[in-house]
Amino acid sequence: MGKKYFIAGTDTDAGKTLVATGLLEAANQQGLTTLAIKPVAAGCEQTAEGLRNSDALLLQQAMSQKLPYEQVNPVALEPAIAPHIAAAQLGKSLRVTQLAGYCRGVMMQPSDFLLIEGAGGWRVPLNRTETLAGLAKELNTAVILVVGMKLGCINHALLTIEAIQRDGLPLAGWVANRIDPNMSCYAENFATLVDLIPAPCLGEVPHLAEANGKEASRYMDIASLL
Known part of the structure; x- marks a missing residue:
């Protein structure tokens, strides 16, 4: 069984995908x-293949x-708004059990390293409960x-980590992503x-002119994850 991790962000646009x-x-x-x-994604675009x-x-x-x-994105929603609002506008419902089922389908495929990317921040609603x-x-x-490095990020990071810990899940590590070059x-x-987060820093990604995975990988240290 390979390693699996949930990618969370301190906020929308913190740089989870990068x-x-x-x-x-x-x-x-x-x-x-x-x-x-990415089990649920809002802000999808219509293409010849679908959303x-x-x-x-x-x-x-x-x-x-x-x-x-x-399989990569089983729930694709067109409106670029919070997923539960987008789903409601489309007459759809989102449930944890449904999304978990999609994820388990992917987890059945053999792999050494699997990532599940969330949407928005840690407490993004799926429905009323x-x-x-x-x-x-x-x-x-x-x-x-993923900590989006900008003014206010320390508070966002510590509150998110408190919530993760309250939910009983281990924090495997964190990444600083410099979204504001003028911070x-x-x-x-x-x-x-680094001083306050009780987990290893897996990377410090500078503000990249070419923001892509290959470039970001140069700043990652995944040894502790493996």
């Missing part, structure tokens, strides 16, 4: 077989095993937290996070 593809590329470079799934999400397509390209798009965090709990996966006192903020 970090996930970077981790996949780093694992590929070590000769590992890799898989990824497609740019993040899910990047995951599909970065992983070494081949899966049809519908469930959040996406419930999926990580249902699958009992360790969590990798003041970046080094001091990063040092504070």
Whole structure:
């Protein structure tokens, strides 16, 4: 049985997909077989093949095993809003058990390293009683937290980690992703996070002109994950 991790972010646009593809590329470079799934994605675009999400397509390209798009992103929603609102607008319902079923289907494929990418932050609702965090709990996966480095990120990171711990899941590590190139006192903020987060820092990704998984993989250290 390979390693599996849930990729969470401190916020929307923290860089979950950039970090996930970077981790996949780093694992590929070590000769590992890799898989990824983004069970629910909002903000999908109509294509000749059907609805497609740019993040899910990047995951599909970065992983070494081949899966049809519908397995990589089983719930594709067109409106670029919170998933539960997008689903409600389309007359659909989202449930943890349903998403867990899709994930388990992918987990049955043999792989050394599997990533499940969330949507938005840790407490994004699926419906009135469930959040996406419930999926990580249902699958009992360790969590990798992507910290979008900008003003306020320390509070976002610590609150998210508190919630992950309260949900009874281990934090396997975290990645600092510099989304704001003009962030003041970046080094001091990063040092504070290293000091306060009770898990290894797996990478420090600078603000990249070419933001892609291959480039991000240069800044990843996945030894502790393996």
